[in-house]
Amino acid sequence: MSSEKPHLNLVIIGHVDHGKSTLTGHLLFLTGHVDERKIRELEELAKKTGKEFAKWAWILDTYKEERERDMTIDLSFFKFETKKYFFTLIDCPGHRDFVKNMVTGASQADCAILVVSAKQGEYEAGTSLAGQTREHIFLAKTMGINQIVVAINKMDTVNWSQERYEEVKQGVSKLLKMVGYKVDKIHFVPVSAYYGDNLVKPSPNMPWYKGPTLIEALDTFEPPPRPVDKPLRIPIQDVYSITGVGTVPVGRVETGVLKVGDTVVFMPPNKKGEVKSIETHHVRIEKALPGDNIGFNVKGIARAELRRGDVCGHPTSPPTVAEEFTARIIILYHPTAIGAGYTPVLHIHTATVPVRFAELIKKLDTRTGATIEEHPSYLKTGEAAIVKLKPLKPVVVEKYSDFPPLGRFAIRDSGRTIAAGVVIDVKPAKIGK
Numbered sequence: 407m408s409s410e411k412p413h414l415n416l417v418i419i420g421h422v423d424h425g426k427s428t429l430t431g432h433l434l435f436l437t438g439h440v441d442e443r444k445i446r447e448l449e450e451l452a453k454k455t456g457k458e459f460a461k462w463a464w465i466l467d468t469y470k471e472e473r474e475r476d477m478t479i480d481l482s483f484f485k486f487e488t489k490k491y492f493f494t495l496i497d498c499p500g501h502r503d504f505v506k507n508m509v510t511g512a513s514q515a516d517c518a519i520l521v522v523s524a525k526q527g528e529y530e531a532g533t534s535l536a537g538q539t540r541e542h543i544f545l546a547k548t549m550g551i552n553q554i555v556v557a558i559n560k561m562d563t564v565n566w567s568q569e570r571y572e573e574v575k576q577g578v579s580k581l582l583k584m585v586g587y588k589v590d591k592i593h594f595v596p597v598s599a600y601y602g603d604n605l606v607k608p609s610p611n612m613p614w615y616k617g618p619t620l621i622e623a624l625d626t627f628e629p630p631p632r633p634v635d636k637p638l639r640i641p642i643q644d645v646y647s648i649t650g651v652g653t654v655p656v657g658r659v660e661t662g663v664l665k666v667g668d669t670v671v672f673m674p675p676n677k678k679g680e681v682k683s684i685e686t687h688h689v690r691i692e693k694a695l696p697g698d699n700i701g702f703n704v705k706g707i708a709r710a711e712l713r714r715g716d717v718c719g720h721p722t723s724p725p726t727v728a729e730e731f732t733a734r735i736i737i738l739y740h741p742t743a744i745g746a747g748y749t750p751v752l753h754i755h756t757a758t759v760p761v762r763f764a765e766l767i768k769k770l771d772t773r774t775g776a777t778i779e780e781h782p783s784y785l786k787t788g789e790a791a792i793v794k795l796k797p798l799k800p801v802v803v804e805k806y807s808d809f810p811p812l813g814r815f816a817i818r819d820s821g822r823t824i825a826a827g828v829v830i831d832v833k834p835a836k837i838g839k
Contacts, residue, residue, distance in 0.1 A: 415517075416740055419520050420532065421538040424521045424522060429620075432602050434486055437606065483668045485687065488624050489620055491627070493624070516551070520556045521559050522556060524571065526531070527566065535579055541738060544823075550814050556595070562597045575594045595618065596612055600696050633660075634661075634663050636662050638661065639662060639725060639804070639809055640658065641757070648703075651681075656701045665684075665694075671718070672716045672727075678707075678721060681704060694703065717812065725802040726803060726832055728797055729796075729833045729835040731803050734827055735792075751819065753815060753818060755811060755812050760798040762798060763794075766785060768782070769789060806828035813828070814827075814829075
């Protein structure tokens with residue numbers, strides 16, 4: 407891998423069974439990142455189990471459990487290169503149970519491929535009120551993913567029909583527009599993930615399509631700014647204890663620079679340690695910059711003292727633990743209405759904690775952002791508002807304007823995403839020594 411190219415984190419989103427894993431697997435194969443032998447092995451295996459259709463998806467779904475259930479459960483990380491960029495690929499679960507992982511994945515991404523099936527019935531299910539196509543579009547926008555390419559998949563199932571492509575494109579455009587995407591900047595690429603049409607080479611089956619292939623469309627993305635001049639923030643995804651090395655937290659540098667030899671502090675536990683070494687994709691590095699997915703060995707902290715959701719920073723500007731915070735949210739779905747006192751679950755960067763709606767400050771017009779009503783008594787699906795939220799466990803929350811990746815969040819309840827939003831203001835908690 408040449409690290410000379412700009413690096414982007416790419417997330418693959420979309421409704422369950424619309425072909426995300428198949429698309430990703432086939433793309434990795436066609437770009438030369440998976441060898442023929444591996445595919446032949448998977449083909450044999452897939453034939454034996456009568457799941458021949460699944461060979462491309464299995465490149466990603468390495469877990470046995472996932473092969474048996476044909477669903478993507480955890481996030482898989484893969485790397486591939488295009489002419490212009492070096493991508494870390496985050497394959498996201500589309501199944502409803504796994505939106506939590508999807509939120510974690512999306513909060514790390516710079517750009518996305520939204521996979522929408524053109525198959526009769528499947529496109530309609532994804533864009534229905536309960537569909538994940540709709541939910542993922544909302545989440546992607548709220549999570550700050552401003553660059554997106556739409557892959558209209560399974561064109562082989564609709565006889566490569568231009569008419570069906572236009573219909574799906576129009577429907578998805580409407581949803582994207584509603585959330586605030588500039589649709590004229592978005593490429594809608596008709597593909598067949600299974601047969602490989604339009605992934606890397608133009609498809610002879612769709613001579614009517616004159617736009618870029620999927621891989622060419624990815625090169626139209628622009629690299630995001632890398633905020634090296636901001637204080638260090640690394641939300642922790644996992645913590646390992648490695649024999650002979652010690653405690654190794656893993657996460658993505660969102661802002662600032664981490665160097666070997668630095669003293670760091672983890673919040674909320676308020677634990678300090680010294681950075682002994684840093685690795686990215688199994689390569690030792692002396693310093694890590696925004697966008698780098700890293701593991702780093704910290705001396706002076708035990709594995710049990712840290713957990714997923716903690717945030718690493720420098721003691722000179724430690725991450726903010728919130729007593730409460732004010733946020734602008736949009737209610738994506740609620741069966742009835744939300745009032746003060748409602749206690750769902752907050753998903754912010756890599757943390758998950760219960761949160762209470764302390765106060766509904768005002769209801770906003772979703773299009774203009776103007777105030778419609780002060781201190782509304784409740785909020786319903788589709789409404790936007792400014793609210794005060796109180797985390798019921800210590801958690802790091804930053805203002806969106808200071809640290810976008812730590813100031814975007816989703817709110818979930820009973821397996822559904824209820825709301826998504828951004829943090830306007832934070833009242834810091836008092837941290838006892």
